[in-house]
Amino acid sequence: MASNIKRIGVLTSGGDAPGMNAAVRAVVRACIYYDIEVFGIYKGYDGLINGNIEQLFVRSVSNILSRGGTFLLSARSQEFRTKAGRKKAFENFKSHNLDALVVVGGDGSFTGADIFSQEFDVPVIGVPGTIDNDLAGTDFTIGFDTACNTAREAIDKIRDTASSHERLFFVEVMGRDTGFIAVNSAIGGGAVAMIVPEHNWTLEKLIRRLQKGASNQKASNIVVVAEGCQLGNAYDIAGQVKERLDYFDIRVTVLGHLQRGGSPTTMDRVLASRLGVAAVEGLKQGQSKVMVGIINNQIAYTNIHEAVKTEKRLDSEEFRVAKILSI
Numbered sequence: 346m347a348s349n350i351k352r353i354g355v356l357t358s359g360g361d362a363p364g365m366n367a368a369v370r371a372v373v374r375a376c377i378y379y380d381i382e383v384f385g386i387y388k389g390y391d392g393l394i395n396g397n398i399e400q401l402f403v404r405s406v407s408n409i410l411s412r413g414g415t416f417l418l419s420a421r422s423q424e425f426r427t428k429a430g431r432k433k434a435f436e437n438f439k440s441h442n443l444d445a446l447v448v449v450g451g452d453g454s455f456t457g458a459d460i461f462s463q464e465f466d467v468p469v470i471g472v473p474g475t476i477d478n479d480l481a482g483t484d485f486t487i488g489f490d491t492a493c494n495t496a497r498e499a500i501d502k503i504r505d506t507a508s509s510h511e512r513l514f515f516v517e518v519m520g521r522d523t524g525f526i527a528v529n530s531a532i533g534g535g536a537v538a539m540i541v542p543e544h545n546w547t548l549e550k551l552i553r554r555l556q557k558g559a560s561n562q563k564a565s566n567i568v569v570v571a572e573g574c575q576l577g578n579a580y581d582i583a584g585q586v587k588e589r590l591d592y593f594d595i596r597v598t599v600l601g602h603l604q605r606g607g608s609p610t611t612m613d614r615v616l617a618s619r620l621g622v623a624a625v626e627g628l629k630q631g632q633s634k635v636m637v638g639i640i641n642n643q644i645a646y647t648n649i650h651e652a653v654k655t656e657k658r659l660d661s662e663e664f665r666v667a668k669i670l671s672i
C-alpha cells in the first residue's frame with residue numbers, strides 16, 4: 346500500500362552510536378531523491394517537544410559520513426515519557442506539517458516511538474542505532490561493529506603490556522544487559538575468557554580456565570568482562586581471583602565511553618546507509634510502527650514492539666569457539 350508522505354522528520358535518540366550520522370545522511374538523501382522534504386529534529390525527543398526542528402538539504406549532510414556521534418545531537422528525554430510531553434511533541438509535529446517520523450536509536454527510543462505512534466496515529470519507523478546490538482529484527486545494529494573494533498584495538502594494546510610482564514588483565518567493556526561487544530572483542534582479541542550478563546558463569550569455571558592456561562605456560566591472559574555481568578564488575582572479579590590464585594600479577598582496565606566514539610567502520614557506514622534508505626522506502630510503501638533491519642543480508646521490517654520485546658540471544662557457537670581457542 347503506497348502512502349502519500351511528503352514531509353519526514355528524523356531524529357537521533359538515546360545513547361549515541363558511531364554511524365548515526367551516516368544513517369541520517371542516508372535518510373536525508375533518500376528523501377530528496379524521492380522528492381520528499383526532510384526535517385532534522387535536534388536533541389532527540391526533546392527537540393520535538395521544544396520545536397527544535399529545521400529543514401535539511403542535500404548539502405546539510407555533506408562530510409558527516411565518517412564522523413562519530415550525531416550532528417543532530419541526542420538526548421534522554423524525561424518529558425517524552427509523560428503524556429503531556431508527547432502531546433507537545435505531537436503539536437510540533439503537526440505545526441511543521443510532518444507526515445512521518447524516522448527515529449534512529451535503541452530499544453528505549455523505539456518504545457517511545459511505538460507509544461507516540463499509537464497515541465497520535467503517526468507513521469514511525471525505527472532505524473537501529475545502538476552499540477549494544479540488543480535489538481531483534483536485525484543481525485547487527487549501527488555502531489556495534491565500530492564499538493567492537495574499538496574494544497578489540499584496546500585489547501590488542503593491553504596484550505602487548507600483558508605479555509611483556511606476564512600479567513592477567515581484566516578488561517571491562519560496555520554491555521549492561523547484553524554481552525555482544527564482550528563476545529566479539531574477546532574472540533577478536535584472543536581473550537582466555539569472556540564473562541557476560543546472559544550467562545551465569547561461576548568463579549570456579551573461571552579459575553579452572555586460568556589454571557589450565559597456567560599449566561600450559563600461557564604467558565599472558567586477558568579476561569573480557571561485560572559491565573553488567575552477574576559475578577560483579579571487573580574489579581570485583583579480579584579481587585576474587587586474586588584471593589584464589591595469588592601467583593597472578595593482576596591488572597584491571599575499564600574501557601568506558603571511548604567505546605562510543607570514533608569514526609564508524611565501513612561495515613557500520615554501509616549498514617547505516619542501507620537502513621536509512623530502506624526507512625524512507627518503507628514509509629513510502631506504507632510501513633509504520635516497524636523497525637528496519639537486515640537479516641541474512643536482506644532488508645527486513647519488524648513490528649517495532651516485537652523488535653524491542655524479543656530477546657536477542659548470543660550465539661552459543663561463538664562460546665564454543667572461544668573455549669576451544671582459549672587453551
Ligand code: ATP
Binds near residue numbers: 420423425453
Ligand atoms: P541505548 O540503547 O543506546 O541506551 P536507547 O534508545 O535505548 O539507546 P534510552 O535512554 O533507553 O536509550 O531511551 C531514549 C529515550 O526514549 C528516552 O530518553 C525517552 O525519551 C524515550 N523513551 C524510552 N522509554 C520510553 C517510554 N516507556 N515512554 C516514552 N518514551 C520513552
